[in-house]
Amino acid sequence: MSRFPRHLLEVADLGRDGLTDVLRVTDSFVEVGHRSNPKVPALRGRSVATLFFEDSTRTRVSFETAAKRLSADVLSFAAGSSSMNKGESLRDTVETIEAMGIDAIVVRHPSSGAPAQVARWVRGCAVVNAGDGWHEHPTQALLDLYTVRHALGGGDAGLRRIEGLRVVIVGDIRHSRVARSQVAAYAALGALVTLVAPPTLLPPVLEDWPVVGVHYDLDAALPTADVVSVLRVQAERGSGTRLPSLREYTAGFGLTGRRAATLPPGAVILHPGPMVRGVEIASDVAELPAARVTEQVANGVAVRMAVLFLLLGQGEREMVGQGERDERALQGQGEREMVGQGERDERALQGQGERELLGQGEREGDQDG
Amino acid sequence: MGDRTAPTGTLLIRGGTVVDATGERRADVVVADGRVVAVGEGLTAGPGATVLDAGGCVVAPGLVDLHTHLRQPGSEESETVETGSRAASLGGFTAVVAMPNTNPPLDSADAVRSVLDLGRSATVEVAVAGAITVARAGERLAPMAELAALGVRIFTDDGAGVQSAGMMRCALEYAAALGVTLAQHCEDASLADGGAMHEGAWSSRLGVPGIPGLAEEVMVARDLALARETAARVHLLHLSTARSVDLVRVAKVQGVPVTAEAAPHHFTLTDASAATYDPLFKVNPPLRPQADVDAVVAGLADGTIDAIATDHAPHPPESKDLPFDLAPPGMLGLETALALAITGLGLPIRQVVGLLSWRPASIAGLDAGAGGEQGGPIAAGCPANLCVLDPAARWTVDPAALASRSRNTPYGGRTLTGRVRHTLFRGEPVVVDGRAQR
Incomplete structure (x- = not known):
């Protein structure tokens, strides 16, 4: 050790x-x-x-x-x-x-x-x-990693499978301490992280972040995602003024049932909580077996x-x-x-x-x- | 001359190199009754004269700080006119321009008079910048003519920019008739509010709300346009970004009546300093990336930026024991500015001294041309405001040893080159061998 x-x-x-x-x-x-x-x-x-x-x-x-x-x-x-x-x-x-x-x-x-x-x-x-x-x-990212490792079979084998894993983090990354910890943790174990958010909810400069991509199109990112980590829109930190409306956010970036259906088999859905059902994640998606929120x-x-x-x-x-x-x-x-x-x-x-x-x-x- | 001349005997400053706007020559300087009485090689003074050793030193006109927060009235726990002046003398300054963001602010004749009165017993000339608007709120003009009649030559709402373009235009039109200069803290609040450091790679990584360079640049661009239109003199405070420097460079070529200053921390530190979340490195405008630092250095070197100004901003220790975003911005500057300029700019000493002495003296209206006594030249008959500095002396900044009432320097433990040996204010040796005399 x-x-x-x-x-x-x-x-x-x-x-x-x-x-x-x-x-x-x-x-x-x-x-x-x-x-x-x-x-x-x-x-x-x-x-x-x-x-x-x-x-x-x-x-x-x-x-x-x-x-x-x-x-x-x-x-x-x-x-x-x-x-x-x-x-x-x-x-x-x-x-x-x-x-x-x-x-x-x-x-x-x-x-x-x-x-x-x-x-x-x-x-x-x-x-x-x-x-x-x-x-x-950091402990939020650690428990996410643990949950993912468990979903991949647990133990050292599960740990090894994190390398090369395609992870999509979607949501209010700009204001998210969870996202910063997740990116560092996944990258340290070799996962390939893609960030998805409207430009106004991204950090101003991402050039030196250990991510493989930054996208504004969630639909394009989901079909190849092994893990989707959904983040809350942090209205209390000013996200409200950076979006036309939560409705518009959900339309573009919410993990709806239709979008969840495009995930490959075995994909894992994570949310650090508290969830705002109907905004960043649909209620029925949160109840899918792929969603590991309670386990988290x-x-x-x-x-x-x-x-x-x-x-x-x-x-x-x-x-x-x-x-x-x-x-x-x-x-x-x-x-x-x-x-x-x-x-x-x-x-x-x-x-x-x-x-x-x-x-x-x-x-x-x-x-x- | 001011109202107070310390009774001094004859002084001989021996063995130095006299440097002023007219040039540079090996010469001794004799001072008596507050004035330079002789400049030349191999001078002697009569018996009883005090001899100040200037071997290896530059004898320069006293430095002039365009941007000092003396904190009095209202925040005497941070600094007073007396302690700030002592710090200034130790830094080689013989004049400071006191910023008006005090409590109450310097937006009335009474408030300005109170600071001028406190300044009469100080070890430097204390000039006052008046507020542009009442309470620095950006809504109503301060009584600029009344303050100008008290001798105020420069006005600013520093700490904040005048947000409304209409208000600023009105202020410039009014100022043009008075022949005074308006100094702008260029920061668009709608772009900067809530920010605590430069918006960029470091703020993104650290999760600290950012202040984009744009917040400065849009107001620089706006005020250059306004200055062009009104023909009033605009001085841009503490420029910190490459694009700001570019905007000023172009405007000067086009004949816009603009001057600009930069603070030592903006040419010696970068935004990476915030990596430890130490509020000692929090300042406004924020520390910028290396490319901006390089542009500020280049702007000072080619004269686009006219002067170095400290933005000396004392804060008591408890205010820097707060989380980064909650701590007040600002750092001490008076006692380190000269050394940082010598250490950080790599310019000939005469250029460095010019940036700290005759050029700011002229912007502040304290130079001989404006009837003032600052910025030289060093010649018989001229007021003896002098700074004797050793450009090669190396020293380590010890926050506890500073004369300021506050300790918030980000340079603690740093070894710098260049140190003030003696400072003469109106002929009185207020600093001798690096020690304040009162």
């Missing part, structure tokens, strides 16, 4: 190796999610704060569920319910939270780059970007568990190694909870469970590397 970055601010922080690490670790946590008690002690004694300056119940609950399933303590800060609305600077807020002994801060902010600034101000804390302005939403949400929790685990896992190992914890109990639990049943190479997983959870063994020689 590669050295995991200290923070997850954008997909580029991970690189190809980091991306595949997250996907592989996610497999374990997907399995955990299927249990009657979907909880592991991996981050017991650690604490994770969610710091949301923008309403987003879905993402916040997903991160908090992930942290709780890892047995971390969760603190929830939301703008509007705290001093953040009383003129306290972002920096003061962050320093206050870190002073409480938090190990990871999950930041959602309407300003692009705010998590990068937070990362400059913290001392020891890990920072996770849960969506910043129009910039990035479920995978979101597991992907975020993997991210938190990989960011904080190293400290855990040291703690355990110092004998502060009941090693025997943890070992039993680790084996039961983490390794358990599963479709994966048990030896590799067991190795990982032991190394990551119990602090035995070195990172060198990791079979997942």
Whole structure:
């Protein structure tokens, strides 16, 4: 396994190796999610704060569920319910939270780059970007990749099939942090990304983006698409004034039933949510088997568990190694909870469970590397 | 002469090269009673005279900044006339033009008088730019004749452009009769609003709302057309794009009465600086791509752009601890402008000094031709506003060591070439060996 970055601010922080690490670790946590008690002690004694300056119940609950399933303590800060609305600077807020002994801060902010600034101000804390302005939403792209990899058969074989995959991202790309993360993530794994949007909803300059095409014609792009990722029109970010009407948008760029029927067999439809049915995606299309929207949400929790685990896992190992914890109990639990049943190479997983959870063994020689 | 002449004894500036609009020669300079009394080789001063070493240095007319935000009244936590003037002296300036976007704005005789009064005890000449419109709102003319009678020679709504072409035309017609200059912050709000950096590859990647070069260029083009029509003098503030420079170049050939300035950050930094989302690099107009930077350098080199102006814009630290899009734009400039010009432009020293001294002095109406005391020449009988600079001295910018009340320089840690050794304001050595004397 590669050295995991200290923070997850954008997909580029991970690189190809980091991306595949997250996907592989996610497999374990997907399995955990299927249990009657979907909880592991991996981050017991650690604490994770969610710091949301923008309403987003879905993402916040997903991160908090992930942290709780890892047995971390969760603190929830939301703008509007705290001093953040009383003129306290972002920096003061962050320093206050870190002073409480938090190990990871999950930041959602309407300003692009705010998590990068937070990362400059913290001392020891890990920072996770849960969506910043129009910039990035890396865990969303990771859960999309995971969902696609699963649709392609899962495991390393599924991962390999992402290379050369034809991915169409359609919608309000200009204002979309999801699109920026998706493009980076798909491109890192060798997928061929095409962007489709009206010109007014595209970023001003795309020349250096790792995409194979930019089109204004969705109908032309669909028949060869293996994956269609549909994005919402972000009226709250000003898209409204950049379009004559949503009706006209739907006519040109909505994924209607007629358009979905032109997709090749086996194509996957993704939407990061929340969906505006009838605008960017027709209601009946969202219900097609090809649409993996619910699966995306479920995978979101597991992907975020993997991210938190990989960011904080190293400290855990040291703690355990110092004998502060009941090693025997943890070992039993680790084996039961983490390794358990599963479709994966048990030896590799067991190795990982032991190394990551119990602090035995070195990172060198990791079979997942 | 101003109303205040510091009582100084005789000063001898020895061993330097005198550089002014008339040329360049090895010479010592003797100063007494606020004036240059002698310029020549091998001069001596009587006993008791102060000798300032100018070995290896250029002795130039004091620098003149066309574009300084002194923040007083209203934002004294960022800067005051006193602290801004000290920073200016350390930067080699002997005159600054204080921008009117204060609180209250400098759109009335009382407000202008208050800043002029504060300036009387400063270490530089504090000239004032009046607002073009009341409250800089772009709707009603400010009392330009009344302000002109107080000595205001240049008017601007800087911080914003006059958005309405009709309003700007009216202001130019009125200004023509007063013989004053209108300075425009060229930015079309309908193209720029909501933007926080240059619109381009970097803004697209970073997801930061952009300000297109077009926002500047359409107003440059508009105001050149208006200036041609009204024959009033237009000065274009902080030009930042290649097409703006081209528009001005063509207009000058055609005889349009236009002058232009550029800020040091627009010829030394690019929009890639925003990659870390550090608001220290947020400024308006925004930092542009390398091609624009190159065009600004070329414009300064060929004279299309007449002057370097700092757009010194102090902000307290907490305002730069905000997310990039929420932080106020602006960066310090007075204490680094000369070094950035020497380091960044690669021009002969006399050309650099001209861009910072006699040319802005003339635009501001502070030069000898306009009855003022700035911009030289350095000759017996002339006011002793002088800057002694070492063009080869290398130094590293330390934000904490700046005299400004604020710290928002993007150049912290950078090593620059060229440093002010002494500054004389009306004969008084206000900076000696790089240290402010008061």
